Amino acid sequence: MNRAAFVRAVKGGLLGGVGVIYFALVGMIERLDTLSIVGSVELSWLLILGPPFIAAYVLARPRVEAGEMRSASASRALWSGGIVGLVSWGLVAIGVGLVQWIGIDTVRSVFRSVSPTLIQILTLHHPVWPGILYLAPIVVLGALAGGALPLLPRRVRRPIITASGVVLLLGLLQQLVPPALDQLHIQRNWLYSNVTLGLSWIGAIVAFAVTFAITWFLQDRSLRDLVAGGPGARDRPGAEARVRTVLLVGWLALGAVLLAMPYLVGPVVARDLGFVGIYLLLGLGLNIVVGYAGLLDLGYVAFFSVGAYTTAVLTGGQLNTYKGLAAPILGAHLNFFLAIPIVVLVAALIGVAIGAPVLRLRGDYLAIVTLGFGEIARVIFGSTWAKNLFGGSAGMTHITDAAIGGYSFRTELHFYYLALGFCALAAFVSWRLQGSRIGRAWNAMREDEQVAEAMGISTIRYKLLAFAMGGAVGSLGGALFAVSIGSLTIASFTIFVSITALAIIILGGMGSIPGVVVGALILIGLPGVLTPLQDYQLLIYGAVLIVIMILRPQGLVPNVRRSRELHEEEVQQDAWMRPVEEGEVPVARGIEA
Amino acid sequence: MTTSETADGTGVVPSRELGRLEQLPIRRIVLTILTIGLVVIVGGGILKTLTLSGAEHLGWAFWANLVVIGLALGAVYALIALGYTLVYGILRMINFAHGEVFMTGAFVSFFFAQAYAASGFLNRSPWLSIAILLVVSMAVSTGVALLLERICYRPLRNAPRLVPLITAIGASLFLQNTFQGFFGAEPRGYPRPDVLSGTISIGPVSFDKMDPVVFATALIGMFVLNRFVQRTKTGRAMRAVSEDREIASLMGIDVDRTVVVTFVLGGLLAGIAAVLYAMTFGQVSATMGFLPGIAAFTAAVLGGIGSIPGAALGGLVLGVSESVGPYLLLSGVHVPSPFELRAVITFSILVLVLIFRPGGILGTGEAEKV
Numbered sequence: 001m002n003r004a005a006f007v008r009a010v011k012g013g014l015l016g017g018v019g020v021i022y023f024a025l026v027g028m029i030e031r032l033d034t035l036s037i038v039g040s041v042e043l044s045w046l047l048i049l050g051p052p053f054i055a056a057y058v059l060a061r062p063r064v065e066a067g068e069m070r071s072a073s074a075s076r077a078l079w080s081g082g083i084v085g086l087v088s089w090g091l092v093a094i095g096v097g098l099v100q101w102i103g104i105d106t107v108r109s110v111f112r113s114v115s116p117t118l119i120q121i122l123t124l125h126h127p128v129w130p131g132i133l134y135l136a137p138i139v140v141l142g143a144l145a146g147g148a149l150p151l152l153p154r155r156v157r158r159p160i161i162t163a164s165g166v167v168l169l170l171g172l173l174q175q176l177v178p179p180a181l182d183q184l185h186i187q188r189n190w191l192y193s194n195v196t197l198g199l200s201w202i203g204a205i206v207a208f209a210v211t212f213a214i215t216w217f218l219q220d221r222s223l224r225d226l227v228a229g230g231p232g233a234r235d236r237p238g239a240e241a242r243v244r245t246v247l248l249v250g251w252l253a254l255g256a257v258l259l260a261m262p263y264l265v266g267p268v269v270a271r272d273l274g275f276v277g278i279y280l281l282l283g284l285g286l287n288i289v290v291g292y293a294g295l296l297d298l299g300y301v302a303f304f305s306v307g308a309y310t311t312a313v314l315t316g317g318q319l320n321t322y323k324g325l326a327a328p329i330l331g332a333h334l335n336f337f338l339a340i341p342i343v344v345l346v347a348a349l350i351g352v353a354i355g356a357p358v359l360r361l362r363g364d365y366l367a368i369v370t371l372g373f374g375e376i377a378r379v380i381f382g383s384t385w386a387k388n389l390f391g392g393s394a395g396m397t398h399i400t401d402a403a404i405g406g407y408s409f410r411t412e413l414h415f416y417y418l419a420l421g422f423c424a425l426a427a428f429v430s431w432r433l434q435g436s437r438i439g440r441a442w443n444a445m446r447e448d449e450q451v452a453e454a455m456g457i458s459t460i461r462y463k464l465l466a467f468a469m470g471g472a473v474g475s476l477g478g479a480l481f482a483v484s485i486g487s488l489t490i491a492s493f494t495i496f497v498s499i500t501a502l503a504i505i506i507l508g509g510m511g512s513i514p515g516v517v518v519g520a521l522i523l524i525g526l527p528g529v530l531t532p533l534q535d536y537q538l539l540i541y542g543a544v545l546i547v548i549m550i551l552r553p554q555g556l557v558p559n560v561r562r563s564r565e566l567h568e569e570e571v572q573q574d575a576w577m578r579p580v581e582e583g584e585v586p587v588a589r590g591i592e593a
Numbered sequence: 594m595t596t597s598e599t600a601d602g603t604g605v606v607p608s609r610e611l612g613r614l615e616q617l618p619i620r621r622i623v624l625t626i627l628t629i630g631l632v633v634i635v636g637g638g639i640l641k642t643l644t645l646s647g648a649e650h651l652g653w654a655f656w657a658n659l660v661v662i663g664l665a666l667g668a669v670y671a672l673i674a675l676g677y678t679l680v681y682g683i684l685r686m687i688n689f690a691h692g693e694v695f696m697t698g699a700f701v702s703f704f705f706a707q708a709y710a711a712s713g714f715l716n717r718s719p720w721l722s723i724a725i726l727l728v729v730s731m732a733v734s735t736g737v738a739l740l741l742e743r744i745c746y747r748p749l750r751n752a753p754r755l756v757p758l759i760t761a762i763g764a765s766l767f768l769q770n771t772f773q774g775f776f777g778a779e780p781r782g783y784p785r786p787d788v789l790s791g792t793i794s795i796g797p798v799s800f801d802k803m804d805p806v807v808f809a810t811a812l813i814g815m816f817v818l819n820r821f822v823q824r825t826k827t828g829r830a831m832r833a834v835s836e837d838r839e840i841a842s843l844m845g846i847d848v849d850r851t852v853v854v855t856f857v858l859g860g861l862l863a864g865i866a867a868v869l870y871a872m873t874f875g876q877v878s879a880t881m882g883f884l885p886g887i888a889a890f891t892a893a894v895l896g897g898i899g900s901i902p903g904a905a906l907g908g909l910v911l912g913v914s915e916s917v918g919p920y921l922l923l924s925g926v927h928v929p930s931p932f933e934l935r936a937v938i939t940f941s942i943l944v945l946v947l948i949f950r951p952g953g954i955l956g957t958g959e960a961e962k963v
Binding site: 022025026027028110111112113294296298353356357358360361362363364365367368369371372373375376379499502503506536538539541542543544545546549550553 | 622623624627686687704744745748749752754755756757758759760762763764765766767768769770771774775776777887890894934936937940941943944947948951
């Protein structure tokens with residue numbers, strides 16, 4: 001092990017330690033300590049072991065040195081893993097020592113999250129001395145695991161990562177999976193513990209083994225080949241039809257699961273899923289504006305509030321005033337489903353009105369102006385002048401229930417179906433738009449506006465169309481939000497709605513419909529079933545925006561078309577997405593003939 | 594639309610119903626409506642306010658007072674706006690998290706101010722303690738600005754424009770919530786030495802003792818910055834990089850270093866602004882950076898982004914508009930406590946400047962699409 005590698009390992013260890021201390025100071029370690037994942041291992045351990053693990057993993061990965069890919073030797077990877085672990089632990093130990101020395105109450109008067117409980121977690125519920133020593137082997141082992149992971153052959157590594165991910169996910173979904181298994185009359189006491197609510201050790205091991213086996217079997221085999229009947233069978237006659245049948249069955253099965261979902265998971269989770277639906281609509285709408293047309297809209301909340309307030313006014317919502325309820329000066333008592341087309345039309349018109357004056361602005365300016373529009377919309381809806389129409393800061397209530405005949409959509413289970421229907425509609429529209437003439441025009445405009453214009457695309461028309469369509473879909477989310485609880489206050493329409501929707505499509509992958517679904521499920525659904533995470537939602541969204549943009553700008557589920565049709569220009573155009581390795585000479589981009 | 598040849602061979606397809614609708618100059622129509630609406634609202638508001646009679650009449654001392662408040666506020670905005678303008682000039686990028694750089698300085702210096710107030714040091718030697726607070730705040734803001742540059746922006750220097758903007762939004766959210774997690778969500782009262790409490794009266798115009806201090810400090814800060822950029826070698830390197838990054842690096846200028854210096858300058862000025870702002874308004878919180886951040890960005894755009902005198906001018910103009918505007922427009926129509934609506938003024942000015950004159954007062958019109 002040479003000196004440079006040693007220095008790198010120490011640096012990695014320091015970064016790992018800083019990561020752990022950050023999680024401790026921001027309060028996440030203590031907050032997540034109530035949530036068991038497997039046995040008595042709580043989610044907080046993911047935060048204590050995660051930073052050193054990642055640091056050691058990054059150090060042990062193959063790296064480019066003097067223009068050549070070099071994998072770290074086994075001994076070096078493990079040594080640096082050990083050093084990372086020790087240094088990280090040392091930093092945490094120094095932190096705990098400092099807190100003891102200064103006095104916990106003094107520290108607490110500045111850093112709110114430093115509590116006796118936090119110290120207890122870090123010393124494994126022993127007295128500080130020697131308790132802090134017990135932490136050392138655990139952290140070192142975590143870092144060693146990180147260092148060892150890149151040493152494993154790829155065939156073993158990938159199933160291990162997938163299986164660990166599945167175990168973690170099962171542990172996180174502890175409020176969702178067990179009730180569903182109960183509904184299906186599947187014995188589940190072996191899988192989940194009744195005491196800690198997390199997975200039992202046996203359950204975790206079984207889940208790990210099963211996933212490992214499946215991933216092991218599936219790797220290097222394309223699913224399409226398997227369905228068609230063995231490798232190379234894809235080109236045989238009849239194979240295409242077979243694939244199509246299986247796909248159809250798959251879609252039908254997915255549909256059936258979606259329809260049965262609320263009865264499987266119970267009202268609480270169904271309510272959460274309905275909420276995911278609202279944000280899914282916002283994500284799909286923003287995806288049209290940002291993902292398809294490439295116009296960064298930071299004031300998307302404007303359409304959310306337009307949808308919500310227009311619905312409330314049209315369906316007979318009442319104003320909250322200090323004298324009691326009052327009808328808005330302008331309003332109707334339409335059925336929700338009759339009001340929806342009007343709401344959508346209004347939102348589309350507002351989209352055009354917002355879009356028209358700012359069309360000539362370049363991307364980043366457009367973002368800031370739309371942010372201004374979003375805030376202005378909030379001020380207007382919450383203002384005292386408009387309080388006879390929108391209720392001012394007190395908002396509106398008694399918004400008429402969406403109902404078909406006697407079938408009300410206000411209960412959790414029924415609302416889920418309303419949200420599902422709206423989302424299916426929006427996803428279908430997005431999907432059809434993507435490949436249509438309009439979608440391709442947006443694509444062209446996003447990639448290069450001048451070239452698009454030169455090819456005869458009226459950019460003004462298509463930009464306005466994007467604003468109108470995006471606004472219309474977003475207003476559906478607002479309408480859904482208005483009828484979901486039947487009341488509105490202006491506090492629900494802050495800039496954070498826009499940023500949440502943005503985080504959803506960035507995480508999932510801009511321009512990708514499955515990506516938006518995944519993004520909404522992770523960012524809205526997961527905190528819904530994991531209450532301790534809710535306090536850190538915005539913090540996580542901020543981190544997601546940074547990390548995804550730097551490490552994986554195409555998102556978790558990239559747009560299929562872009563990855564399938566990757567040819568020369570697109571590779572070049574996306575070249576910035578690949579991090580420039582150390583020592584590599586960056587290619588001058590855009591100058592080549 | 595069809596691509597088939599037309600009968601007369603001109604290639605012009607007779608427009609259908611939709612086609613005719615499309616030819617409407619939507620942009621011009623919306624802009625005209627906007628202009629008319631604006632003139633009516635602003636003109637009507639001012640007229641009604643100035644013609645208020647009797648007990649409601651607002652004398653000139655009232656307006657002079659507002660102008661003084663506005664100038665002090667505007668000086669703080671100008672300091673923050675310089676951070677936006679410097680970074681924009683060098684990297685052509687909006688550092689959306691700059692408002693949070695400002696917030697971190699204010700928040701950390703608060704703990705020092707609190708300790709000094711408790712020990713009586715703040716009142717024993719107010720100027721020394723303010724100097725220490727300024728140093729602390731500048732150090733913290735600079736540190737955060739450097740971290741931002743290193744972690745969030747440098748890896749994306751060659752990425753499409755919107756990408757660093759998105760990380761900047763993420764960083765802003767992240768910093769806000771990190772500080773909330775570290776230090777708690779509730780606002781804290783920022784102490785002020787007794788020497789600077791109370792008001793001064795010059796004739797009928799009276800103003801907060803803090804106001805002249807703020808104004809003078811900000812002016813000194815801007816003056817030093819201007820000398821730095823105009824006279825020193827590093828300043829010249831900054832101007833060269835902002836002209837053309839590639840050519841500058843061919844001339845032997847270390848672009849990375851110049852970018853770092855730019856972020857340091859922005860951080861230092863934000864740190865100064867943070868203490869002045871916190872002491873004037875008497876409180877700090879994790880979300881305090883958002884509105885001043887947007888206001889300062891507006892000031893930078895208003896003056897012409899990329900221009901240092903522009904940021905100073907934009908800050909002062911915006912500060913005065915924010916303090917005078919709500920009263921001038923709204924007193925006439927009897928809206929209670931118009932000062933609370935100053936954020937609306939900021940946003941409206943931002944939107945209107947970007948729509949009608951994206952280059953700003955002193956700018957080159959560069960903000961228009963390339």
